[in-house]
Amino acid sequence: MSEPTKTSSGSLAERVAAGEIRALARAISLVENRDPAGDRLVAELFPQTGNARVVGLTGPPGVGKSTLIASICTKLRADDRDIGVLSIDPSSPFTKGAVLGDRIRLSDHFLDPRVFIRSMATRGSLGGMAEAALQAALLMDAAGKDDVLLETVGVGQGEIDIVDHADTVVLALMPGSGDSVQALKAGVMEIPDVIVVNKSDHPLADTMMREIRSVLSLGPSRSWRVPVLKTEAAKDEGIEALVEALAEHRSHIEREGSLSERRGRNLRAEVLGIAVARLRRDLERRSQENPDWAGLLDQVVARQIDPASAARQLLDQTIEDD
Amino acid sequence: MSEPTKTSSGSLAERVAAGEIRALARAISLVENRDPAGDRLVAELFPQTGNARVVGLTGPPGVGKSTLIASICTKLRADDRDIGVLSIDPSSPFTKGAVLGDRIRLSDHFLDPRVFIRSMATRGSLGGMAEAALQAALLMDAAGKDDVLLETVGVGQGEIDIVDHADTVVLALMPGSGDSVQALKAGVMEIPDVIVVNKSDHPLADTMMREIRSVLSLGPSRSWRVPVLKTEAAKDEGIEALVEALAEHRSHIEREGSLSERRGRNLRAEVLGIAVARLRRDLERRSQENPDWAGLLDQVVARQIDPASAARQLLDQTIEDD
Numbered sequence: 057m058s059e060p061t062k063t064s065s066g067s068l069a070e071r072v073a074a075g076e077i078r079a080l081a082r083a084i085s086l087v088e089n090r091d092p093a094g095d096r097l098v099a100e101l102f103p104q105t106g107n108a109r110v111v112g113l114t115g116p117p118g119v120g121k122s123t124l125i126a127s128i129c130t131k132l133r134a135d136d137r138d139i140g141v142l143s144i145d146p147s148s149p150f151t152k153g154a155v156l157g158d159r160i161r162l163s164d165h166f167l168d169p170r171v172f173i174r175s176m177a178t179r180g181s182l183g184g185m186a187e188a189a190l191q192a193a194l195l196m197d198a199a200g201k202d203d204v205l206l207e208t209v210g211v212g213q214g215e216i217d218i219v220d221h222a223d224t225v226v227l228a229l230m231p232g233s234g235d236s237v238q239a240l241k242a243g244v245m246e247i248p249d250v251i252v253v254n255k256s257d258h259p260l261a262d263t264m265m266r267e268i269r270s271v272l273s274l275g276p277s278r279s280w281r282v283p284v285l286k287t288e289a290a291k292d293e294g295i296e297a298l299v300e301a302l303a304e305h306r307s308h309i310e311r312e313g314s315l316s317e318r319r320g321r322n323l324r325a326e327v328l329g330i331a332v333a334r335l336r337r338d339l340e341r342r343s344q345e346n347p348d349w350a351g352l353l354d355q356v357v358a359r360q361i362d363p364a365s366a367a368r369q370l371l372d373q374t375i376e377d378d
Numbered sequence: 379m380s381e382p383t384k385t386s387s388g389s390l391a392e393r394v395a396a397g398e399i400r401a402l403a404r405a406i407s408l409v410e411n412r413d414p415a416g417d418r419l420v421a422e423l424f425p426q427t428g429n430a431r432v433v434g435l436t437g438p439p440g441v442g443k444s445t446l447i448a449s450i451c452t453k454l455r456a457d458d459r460d461i462g463v464l465s466i467d468p469s470s471p472f473t474k475g476a477v478l479g480d481r482i483r484l485s486d487h488f489l490d491p492r493v494f495i496r497s498m499a500t501r502g503s504l505g506g507m508a509e510a511a512l513q514a515a516l517l518m519d520a521a522g523k524d525d526v527l528l529e530t531v532g533v534g535q536g537e538i539d540i541v542d543h544a545d546t547v548v549l550a551l552m553p554g555s556g557d558s559v560q561a562l563k564a565g566v567m568e569i570p571d572v573i574v575v576n577k578s579d580h581p582l583a584d585t586m587m588r589e590i591r592s593v594l595s596l597g598p599s600r601s602w603r604v605p606v607l608k609t610e611a612a613k614d615e616g617i618e619a620l621v622e623a624l625a626e627h628r629s630h631i632e633r634e635g636s637l638s639e640r641r642g643r644n645l646r647a648e649v650l651g652i653a654v655a656r657l658r659r660d661l662e663r664r665s666q667e668n669p670d671w672a673g674l675l676d677q678v679v680a681r682q683i684d685p686a687s688a689a690r691q692l693l694d695q696t697i698e699d700d
Contacts, residue, residue, distance in 0.1 A: 095686050102684035116557035117564035191686065209566055234554030235438035242439035244531055320679040324665075327678055330689035331661055336654045343650060356649055357642040362424035364417050364513065367652035 069100045075138070075200045077169060084174055087191040098191045101198035106319070108140070108197040108204045109306055112222030119230040120254045121207050123289040126162045128205065129171050130292065131299045137203055140196030141165075143175040144189050144208040144218055172196065187330050189218045221322055223315060224305045226250045226298075229268070231260035241271045247282060250301050256286040256294060280308050339370065348373070391422045397460070397522045399491060406496055409513040420513045423520035428641070430462070430519040433624055434528045434544030441552040442576045443529050445611040448484045450527065451493050452614065453621045459525055462518030463487075465497040466511050466530040466540055494518065509652050511540045543644055545637060546627045548572045548620075551590070553582035563593045569604060571627050574620060578608040602630050661692065670695070 065071060071079030086094030111128075113121050122143065129139055141162065165171040176189055189206070196204045206218055219225055227248035229236050239245035251272075253264050268284050283301045287294035309315040343349045352369055355361045361369075387393060393401030408416030433450075437443050444465065451461055463484065487493040498511055511528070518526045528540055541547055549570035551558050561567035573594075575586050590606050605623045609616035631637040665671045674691055677683045683691075 099684045099687050103681050106681055116560050117566060118560035187686070194684070209561075209564070230556075232554065232556030234552075235557040238438050238440035239531075242531070244439060323678045323685060324675045326685040327675060327688045327692065328658070328661055328665060330686055331692045332654065332658045334689065334693065335657050336650070339650055339653055343646075353646045353649060356645045359425050359428055362421045362516070363645060363648040364509070364652055365421050366649045367656065370649065370653045371656060 069097055072097070072101060072195060072199050073104055077172060080172060080195060080199045081174075083195045084192045087188045087195065088176060090188065094191065098194055102194060105194050105197040108201050109302075110193065110197070110204045110206065110222045110224075111302055112206045112208070112219035112225045113228060114208055114219045114225065114248070115228035116233060116236055117209055119228045119233065120289050121209075121228050122162050124228055124252065124254060124287065124295075124298075125205055125207055126164055127287075127289045127292050127295040128299060128302075129162075129165050131295050132203055133165075133168065133171065138201050139171045140193075140199070140201035140204045141171065141173045142189060142192055142196065142204065142206050142218075143173070144185065144206070145175055145177045172199070172201065186218050187333055190221055190326060190330075193218070193221055220325060223309065223318065224249045224302055226252060226302070228252045228254050229264065230255045231258040231264045233264065237264070237267050237271060240268070241274070247272070247275060249280065249282060249305050250298070251282060251284045252287050252294075252298060253284065254287050254289055256288045257291075261286060279312060280305065343370070346373075391419055394419070394423060394517060394521050395426055399494060402494060402517060402521045403496075405517050406514045409517065410498060410510045412510065416513065420516055424516060427516050427519040430523050430526045431624075431628055432515065432519070432526045432528065432544045432546075434530070434541035434547045435550060436530055436541045436547065436570070437550035438555060438558055439531050441550045441555065442611050443531075443550050444484050446550055446574065446576060446609065446617075446620075447527055447529055448486055449609075449611045449614050449617040450621060450624075451484075451487050453617050454525055455487075455490065455493065460523050461493045462515075462521070462523035462526045463493065463495045464511060464514055464518065464526065464528050464540075465495070466507065466528070467497055467499045494521075494523065508540050509655055512543055512648060512652075515540070515543055542647060545631065545640065546571045546624055548574060548624070550574045550576050551586065552577045553580040553586045555586065559586070559589050559593060562590070563596070569594070569597060571602065571604060572620070572623050573604060573606045574609050574616075575606065576609050576611055578610045578616060579613075583608060601634060602627065665692070668695075 066074070068079055068083060072083050083094065083097050086097060088094075113125060115121050125141055125143075129141065132139055143162075162173055165173060174192060176185060176192065193204050193206060206222055208218055225248040227236070227250070229251065230253060236245065240247065251268055253261055253268070255261065265284055265286060272282055272284070283304075285294055285297050285301060287298055289295065306315075309318065343353065349370065352361065352366050356363055356366045387398075388396070390401055390405060394405050405416065405419050408419060410416075435443055435447060447463055447465075451463065454461055465484075484495055487495060496514060498507060498514065515526050515528060528544055530540055547570040549558070549572070551573065552575060558567065562569065573590055575583055575590070577583065587606055587608060594604055594606070605626075607616055607619050607623060609620055611617065628637075631640065665675065671692065674683065674688050678685055678688045
């Protein structure tokens with residue numbers, strides 16, 4: 057399965073580090089396909105990461121995250137910055153097309169060699185995809201991108217939440233995002249660094265802004281005051297203020313010293329997340345293949361062994377097997 | 379830490395099985411505190427579970443889930459059914475009070491010995507709490523409750539989703555739940571068995587009903603047509619139709635044979651979920667205690683070892699240590 061990592065112009069790692077687009081695309085395919093060569097490549101390039109500014113954009117489906125990313129790209133390109141975009145697509149058999157169709161605005165940048173765009177769909181477990189996405193983000197970083205933009209829907213992502221890899225997290229909402237506002241209020245959704253209300257030409261946009269500000273005012277005061285911005289990404293309105301807010305947040309955490317603290321926390325969480333995701337995959341595979349385990353699970357279904365005891369037996373066997 | 383499991387009137391397991399309220403309360407405290415006696419108790423009582431009708435009620439914060447549960451209880455009590463209610467409270471340091479305050483309507487039933495109500499707050503990891511909640515639901519089942527109602531917010535719940543333990547899943551929304559409707563549409567939220575639009579006196583309730591029906595009509599047709607009902611739980615309006623829909627869904631899956639299939643799938647997922655949650659806790663504990671691991675994580679932060687390689691080392695060490 058391993059792909060050759062050498063070409064006439066150097067190893068794949070060297071070519072990624074030199075910012076070669078085709079090398080980066082191939083490298084990301086390796087991690088996406090869980091090719092061991094992908095792991096080795098990330099391991100080799102990891103010391104060269106950490107220079108990109110990583111921005112995570114999250115929010116419920118339909119708020120226009122891709123359009124926002126496209127507008128942000130236009131603005132950042134005007135400042136001559138190199139950009140990597142990673143869209144994590146929680147596609148389902150239900151309406152795959154609708155979610156991808158949302159991504160059309162990004163095509164404005166398809167011909168720009170300095171905007172590298174990659175979309176990753178979930179294949180099977182979200183955990184495995186998140187791990188690949190994390191590695192893809194590291195590869196973009198190693199390839200010398202000034203900005204790495206990560207886009208994903210704001211739902212629980214299992215073991216690893218790719219947005220947590222970001223230095224700055226932007227939550228995009230729209231008029232009608234009542235559930236997300238309630239989730240922020242109840243504390244079940246973490247407060248992001250920047251909040252955007254997109255589709256600002258909607259008559260209820262200002263009401264939504266007020267609601268969000270009122271929720272934020274209930275929380276503890278912090279050194280960073282979360283800006284709540286209004287955008288109309290489809291018309292490039294409000295994007296300048298958003299890009300400024302990203303730069304301000306970045307300066308703030310650099311000044312405060314919390315950038316390295318945040319990255320340290322993120323990386324630790326990622327190591328544990330990857331370890332747990334691998335254990336889960338391993339357990340799932342074994343439970344499908346091993347006739348003893350299938351029998352054990354059947355006993356649970358027959359109410360002979362309770363789930364916790366069965367889980368313990370599973371774990372004991374895993375450790376014996378290794 | 380183990381509590382005595384004997385009293386003059388029999389073992390704790392016997393008293394739970396006999397439906398003794400105080401015994402059930404004590405048993406649930408044991409599983410909530412992760413006392414090994416709790417695990418043993420569930421193991422002993424598990425063969426006596428499977429008789430309760432388990433209904434999961436999920437939905438974003440603020441839609442009135444607890445008020446719905448209270449109204450459902452009133453209706454079920456009129457049919458002389460014994461009820462267990464388990465509210466899973468994703469409390470956070472941010473606004474603990476607000477979420478609990480929501481639960482006041484349930485107090486109507488506090489004096490009824492045949493409505494057993496328990497609220498579980500997340501302490502630390504949601505995974506651990508979900509495992510305890512699952513065991514608490516099994517204990518209520520073993521105690522002879524006719525109905526076990528599980529209430530939780532509709533956000534990703536990590537390894538184990540307690541609502542997935544239910545035979546029938548109800549999603550509660552309200553006018554303004556645009557994000558949830560979009561999530562259903564995009565396929566990132568699973569289609570439940572019954573949908574309720576609560577707060578039906580809101581001027582936009584009918585619009586929300588239409589939107590939901592239109593989303594459902596996009597999906598594949600199934601043998602069970604998901605009813606979309608309008609309620610005003612605070613006034614007990616629409617609850618009769620909801621309780622009927624629960625009974626109809628139950629008959630449907632019994633008739634179709636999908637009840638046992640669903641339970642089999644749920645139990646298998648729970649075994650894996652518990653196993654993964656325990657592995658995660660174990661890894662987290664070790665990574666905090668073990669100086670080698672702390673050093674390994676520091677090397678990741680220093681960009682000397684990449685996260686995936688560090689995760690592999692962590693896993694190799696775990697297996698060696700055991």
